[in-house]
Amino acid sequence: MDNQQLASIYKDILALRWEPVAVRLLRPSEAIPAGVTEPTATLRHCQAIIAARxxxxLYMPPRRHACPDGAAIMGLIPMPPKLQSGELYLLFKKLPTLECAxxxxxxRPCFPAGSYEATLVAPLSKANFEADVVIFTLWPEQAMWLCCAQSYNSGERQGFNTSGYNSTCADLTVQPMQTGKxxxxFGCYxxxxxxxxxxxELYLSLPAAQLEIVARSLQKLAQKSIPEARHKIYMPPVMEKVGVQKKNTLDVPAIQINIDAANCLGEGLCADxxxxxxxxxxxxxxxxxxxxxxxxxxxxxxxxxxxxPAGVIQVLQQ
Structure with a gap:
């Protein structure tokens, strides 16, 4: 699948409001790809993600990065001394002591200074470069389905490594690049x-190498699980086709099951x-x-x- 096809699958199945964002860290001496623009104003990495969605x-060399913390974490520049020491975290009242900072x-995950020369960000559907990661802006329900799609072929659980600090740079760009996971x-200050x-909204970042297999799993989930959950099919009270509810009596069990056998299709899904x-x-x-x-x-x-499928089962709780 190409990037446009992948973006379409994710956007259509998850009903995304925002474009998935392809992110690449440009290696030393790597050519700048066509189709990206260097912005006239400086932007933080998190702001560049917003612009891309x-x-x-965008092509973002160090001179266009407004946040020195994020640029240093991604290996574009050396970390400024006040940030490296933790002093600024105390001034911002974000942490109580230098020891904590x-x-x-x-x-936190980071790359050594000089590892990369620039960042590239673009909507996945328009990205003509090979992404390192793809960042999704999601509601919790959409993030849940991406987790399910990630587990679909392996049965494995996700183990996230995150914090309220350095969101799009450390947690969403560096961390998945280093771990492949x-x-x-949830954002940061x-x-x-x-x-x-x-x-x-929250963010979820997926290593680009996993985009296609997760997309195919998402397509499988979209055949049954996703539409059923979104239609809240197990949410009581359920409107059935059985007819008028029977009156309660003292000898009726706590849970009563009625079946309109005449209209049953006989598929046996209730038993299965x-x-x-x-x-x-x-x-x-x-x-x-x-x-x-x-x-x-x-x-x-x-x-x-x-x-x-025929809606002929009624479950009554007395």
Whole structure:
């Protein structure tokens, strides 16, 4: 898949508001690709990400980086002494002691000065360079589906390494480049103060080498899991086609299951999806219909209701 195809998959399936942003750190003596513009004003790396998600393709040499902390973390320039010592973190009241500041600096991901010469940022759909990472601006639900897509072929869980400091530079650019693993960030003091990221948005960064396999997994999830979750199919009370709810009586069990057998399609999904074997399929008048065999096992999870293609199952809680 090319970048345009990949961007389309992510945007369409996740319903993204913002473009995924391709990021590359330009190696020493590497040629500047066509199609990128050096901005006339200086920008922080987090601001450049915002510009790229809006459609701009930018070439950012050190002279265009407004944030010395971010530029140094990404290996473009030496770290200024006040930032290296941790002194400025105390002045900003972001940390209480030099000991805390120095520990935070020591453990955060960074590249040595001179490792790279510039940053490139562009919407993934327009990027004509090989990205190192792709940064997504997401709502939590969208981030959840990217996590599911990452786990789809391996079953592995994600282990994120993040903090409220140095978001787009350390956590979203350097960290995934060094580890080859997806990472997440909720923003930082600088990115929230200097950009228009919403209070309800977060960032997720994916190593570019994983873009295609995650996109293919996302397509699989979009066949069933994503639309079902977005339609809240297990959210009680569920509107069924069974008819008028029966009146409560003292001898009615705590959970009552009604089935409109006449309109059942006989596909057996209620029995297949039930984790406790509440239903069994039996032949009636020459066709299979679900029978409630073990009602006492029902936990009212509503999976049977949500998965029933005809909507003929009703679960009542007394």
């Amino acid at each position: 809006r459609g701009w393709s 120095r520990k935070m600096i020591a453990v 997806m990472n997440i960030s 600088g990115s929230r103060a200097a950009s228009d990221i919403s209070d309800f 999806f039930c984790p406790y074997g509440v239903f069994v399929m039996e032949e009636q008048d020459g066709r299979p219909v679900p029978i409630v065999k073990n009602p006492e096992r029902c936990t009212a999870c509503y999976t049977c209701v949500g998965q029933c």
